[in-house]
Amino acid sequence: MDKKLDAGNPQGPIEARWSKFKGDMKLVSPANKRKHTVIVVGTGLAGGSAAASLGEQGYHVKSFCISDSPRRAHSIAAQGGINAAKGYMNDGDSVYRLFYETVKGGDYRSRESNVHRLAEVSRDIIDQSVAAGVPFAREYSGELANRSFGGTQVSRTFYARGQTGQQLLIGAYQAMMRQVDEGTVEMHTFREMLDVVIIDGKARGIIVRNLLTGEIERHVADAVVLATGGYGRVYFLSTNAFNSNCTAAWRAHKRGALFGNPCFTQIHPTCIPQSGDNQSKLSLMSESLRNDGRVWVPKKKEDCAKHPSEIKDEDRDYYLERRYPTFGNLVPRDVASRAAKVVCDEGRGVGESKRAVYLDFRDAIKRVGENTIREKYGNLFDMYHEITNENPYEVPMRIYPAVHYTMGGLWVDYSLMSNIPGLFVLGEANFSDHGANRLGASALMQGLADGYFVIPYTLTNYLGSGKLEKIDTKHAGFEKTEAETKARLDSIVARAKKGGLRTVSEIYRELGATMWEFVGMERTDAGLRTAIAKIRVLRAEFAEGFKLVLPNGTAERNQLLELALRVEDFLELGELMAIDALDRKESCGGHFRAESQSDDGEAKRDDENFSHVSAWEYSGDPSKPVLHKEKLVFEYVHPTTRSYK
Amino acid sequence: MNLTFKMWRQPSANADGNFETFKLGGVSPDMSFLEAMDLLNEDLTKKGVAPIEFESDCREGICGTCSCVINGQAHGPERGAATCQLYMRKFKDGDTLVVEPWRAAAFPVIKDLVVDRSAFDRIIQVGGYTGAKTGPHADANSMLVAKPDADQAMDAAACIGCGACVAACPNSSASLFVSAKITHLAMLPQGHPLRERRVLRMVEQMDQEGFGHCTNIGECQSACPKDIKIDFIAQMRREYVKAVLKYRPEAASGGSG
Secondary structure (H helix, E strand, O other), X not given: OOHHXXXXXXXXXXXXXXXXXXXXXXXXXXXXXXXXXXXXXOOOHHHHHHHHHHHXXXXXEEEEOOOOOHHHOHHHHOOOOEEOOOOXXXXXXXXXXXXXXXXXXXXXXOOHHHHHHHHHXXXXXXXXXXXXXXXXXXXXXXXXXXXOOOOOXXXXXXXXXXXXXXHHHHHHHHHHHHHHHHOOEEEEOXXXXXXXXXXXXXXXXXXXXXXXXXXXXXXXXXXXXXXXXXXXXHHOOXXXXXXXXXXXXXXXXXXXXXXXXXXXXXXXXXXXXXXXXXXXOOOEXXXXXXXXXXXXXXXXXHHHHOXXXXXXXXXXXXXXXXXXXXXXXXOOHXXXXXXXXXXXXXXXXXXXXXXXXXXXXXXXXXHHOHHHHHHHHHHXXXXXXXXXXXXXXXXXXXXXXXXXXXXXXXOOOOOOEOOOOOXXXXXXXXXXXXXXXXXXXXXXXXXXXHHHHHHHHHHHHXXXXXXXXXXXXXXXXXXXXXXXXXHHHHHHHHHHHHOOOOEHHHHHHHHHHHHHHHOOOXXXXXXXXXXXXXXXXXXXXXXXXXXXOOOOOOOOOOHHHHHHHHHHHHHHHHHXXXXXXXXXXXXXXXXXXXXXXXXXXXXXXXXXXXXXXEEEEOOOOOOOOEEEEEXXXXXXXXXXXXXXX | OOEEEXXXXXXXXXXXXXXEEEEEOOOOOOOEHHHHHHHHHHHHHHOOOOOOOOOOOOOOOOOOXXXXXXXXXXXXXXXXXXXXXXXXXXXXXXXXXXXXXXXXXXXXXXXXXXXXXXXXXXXXXXXXXXXXOOOOOOOHHHOOOOHHHHHHHHHHHOOOOOOHHHHHOOOXXXXXXHHHHHHHHHOOHHHOOOHHHHHHHHHHHHHHOOOEOOOOOOHHHHHOOXXXXXXXXXXXXXXXXXXXXXXXXXXXXXXXX
């Protein structure tokens, strides 16, 4: 096996692996913990919970976020819920079932050991969150309520109205702020990480830019934890927050961290369709809506322009229920998205753009009444109403898939450490647990599992395993990395001075449109080659110059300068995604290669040739990454054709 | 639509600010207010003018980052919506939009429309948590919570910490924000061990940060994008009075052995 790719997978019975790891791990005594500084970049569910937990253990934690407050992190926008194998509903759930369904839902492209650990600690997350005051929905009995989500036939999703991410994030934020008060966590807001500092092969610090003053700062530590989220904004239009970006992860990649499965992106089936060329982001309508909403389009093209109420039942095609009778409207996201694309490609899409399908609550309102629907989804209905100016209690929602989540990310081992010792990667920023498709309500689970229940152990094991040289920010490694960062900023200033035909945003929008068209829901050999060629042209344009106004250089807050730095990285990552998608000739999960499909249009995996993680190494030239493969071994969940029929 | 923007521009915290007027055409009614701001910044870039600094992130009304006073109203004329949820269909062709930052002594302007809201973090820092440690706990269903209590906790917890309540209040009081957190945690049994300490410390911090007093004007409730109710302020006052009577500081010499 590739030496770089030793995942450190524990052996033995799967249900005992995590306990055994914890039993064997090295410890750091409480008195010594405070001598270790740990940097945590990002304050979402993963970063916030990690900083809180590590601070509470006694480490000296330095936490960084790009916003004015750690509470702004984009985890806050997660709506529907968090999975946990509590089995409260008495409906056949178990840790094993959650493990099994997550491996299957990811189309057999994730690691069994990691996923089992995730399913195990899912239960602890709920206990912890309730203790932290997260106001989950409850039954009249006072017990916690559950609902079901896509890709499963049990109800194991805990929720707080349509604001589950917000409540869990605030829970982690509050726990972290308590540590700020205790003095264990040092909070640095308005800071963007621009590079990681590697000394003697180990991650020992970061270079950040103060977004208010433009100052470049050095921060030294014994380990660096990246929890900087996903890279869905490479598509420009996505459900991600405006400031979400790939820079921290990409800069770590350029310093040697391998990038795992970059082409695995999740296109969420239920988003509000795009309405104009100036749109800046797409809004998600929670997957939980598919519990009560029925997805349909007209059977006949001629009906598409009609008002939905004029289309009789027999003229409606409830295509998910028709194609997947067992799971119906609750098929996993990749399946639902592709099915929507298929009917729209057939010319049966609705709305002005014809790129939308109906999500209809008429029957549910008839069955349980408008009040019950309002109680469950009120805020989502209001949000839809605000954005579209249509009342979803009266007319069906119009929805279309949009980029939502990236399963790919920096490669990590079982300890969530990248191939650079001391560089840990948590949450959406790593590649590890969701394979080629993430099940709904599993992102919150993974973020908190990594931060509350994995990193406190694995980071301690790392720090307890060897002695680190004592260094400070005057070390030559910091000098060099900072100089390179400054040179990069100078180069942006020079290109802005030189000018160009287009603004940064215009180039960025074109990158996004290219990615969506060729590296989106359906990918082909020819399309991916086109994408690569187009991205190279865009990169060349960006390297020449662009319209960007910097009256005081980089020495002040300038949101378009921040954007330029991020777009430069997106332009390189976009190409890597296309290269990875081109290399993976099979279809799996959200990665659908048109050349590899069954007769009825389902994704066709190729386990013989692609049962591996593709981990890409930066070679110095973004167009020539080096591929390493981590073979995936399935001892418990044996790969079969994933069927939801 | 063609619109006129009167924008607050202020180069830095200590510099003087003033309004600058910009014309913007090609605004579609389906655009969000922030997308119109993006368009304006694109237009300025093409004209060689530095962009107007404003904050936004999720652009769907949940992160609480965006913060503009538009035509005198925090988050603009749409009720129950953050700035990012304001759509241009709310305005007419030819309208003038006056756009300012949150104005409050405790929220100093950083640049243009960006203000420093770290005071809110410092208030949470002194008590806005249950105090439960991270890591494993007793089973979540071992402590029942009556649904009405859980619902009320959630109503209060819906606060997004944007600061519109402060911006809208003639006294620049942070009472709605603080009371929402106090109510959220007071409604849950998990919040009870630190109940008195929490309200005393958070209220004290609120005063120290330079926020004004609440005089029951109610502007905060009208401006709140999450419809947080002013009743929570009454709840906070009850909690405060009870805490003053009941609070016993930690014994200094506890825990020997």
